[in-house]
């Protein structure tokens with residue numbers, strides 16, 4: 001086979017494998033309860049849909065500037081000033097095909113072969129593979145469940161070498177649901193400025209924080225750290241717009257223009273219609289956020305360890321792995337085997353912690369109806385007695 005070493009070297013997504021298995025079982029007529037989803041189960045709000053329809057009817061259906069339309073860049077600037085209290089110039093913004101695409105553009109613009117990117121774990125599935133695709137090296141640093149899976153500034157400092165290019169911080173976090181507080185982020189900012197290291201700050205779950213928890217962007221703590229941060233966000237999770245594929249990055253002009261250069265040759269602009277709709281999402285009526293937020297807030301209370309943000313619970317299953325469960329004639333000893341056991345015996349889909357560099361845990365998304373959550377939890381209770 002002549003597949004490149006680059007592609008051989010990356011893993012296929014475990015989450016997608018589970019989705020495929022769930023679809024197959026559903027097609028066989030089984031009533032599967034899925035806690036696997038990484039997206040809101042709501043429709044995109046009506047006011048956003050209307051703007052997209054208007055854009056189509058008015059013929060806004062051609063290529064746009066590769067880095068995105070000025071109107072949306074200005075809406076992003078307004079949003080970042082309103083919510084994060086950070087000011088950016090139009091030249092410091094790029095719009096891409098989802099936050100995932102922004103992350104890849106950022107890694108490609110920042111990293112030379114062999115550069116190290118510090119990656120606190122558990123972490124979202126695509127970071128590792130994207131870092132490898134950029135020919136950089138992921139340096140995993142395990143976070144502590146007793147510190148709500150948040151990395152300390154000290155741990156980051158200990159992991160820095162002369163090859164460290166960046167640290168990837170994701171708050172609120174997928175899969176753990178944890179949220180960094182202001183003090184912790186300020187300490188991390190100091191370490192990064194002192195060591196001249198970039199921060200890729202993935203804030204895609206920004207709007208999904210609960211109780212008195214507040215989201216802070218590390219870029220908001222002064223000009224020195226702002227000059228080292230590539231802030232990544234988008235409309236997917238906050239506005240139930242996963243299929244529209246709009247993400248954005250804000251950061252130093254030279255890095256953003258490097259990302260634009262790369263994007264210009266790979267994908268050109270993000271979808272023109274979705275860009276127009278995203279202006280409405282970011283600076284139009286924000287009522288729909290409140291409704292979705294309240295729904296997620298109600299649903300998360302079924303969880304073991306109360307998540308502070310996003311829409312994921314991340315239970316510790318280490319006891320279950322030592323409980324001598326037998327599946328398919330073999331002892332269940334890891335999270336993937338337990339996931340398969342649960343799906344087969346209870347028809348409940350969850351995601352193994354190993355997909356997030358965190359063996360011994362499961363990720364359960366509560367972006368599904370309250371009815372399904374109750375039914376799924378009942379089935380799990382029955383299974384594990």
Ligand SMILES: Cc1ncc(COP(=O)(O)O)c(C=O)c1O
Nearest residue numbers: 038098099100124174234236247
């Ligand atoms: C932590 C994190 N970052 C980025 C993304 C990608 O978002 P988008 O749909 O905007 O590409 C996801 C999606 O699951 C995510 O969980």
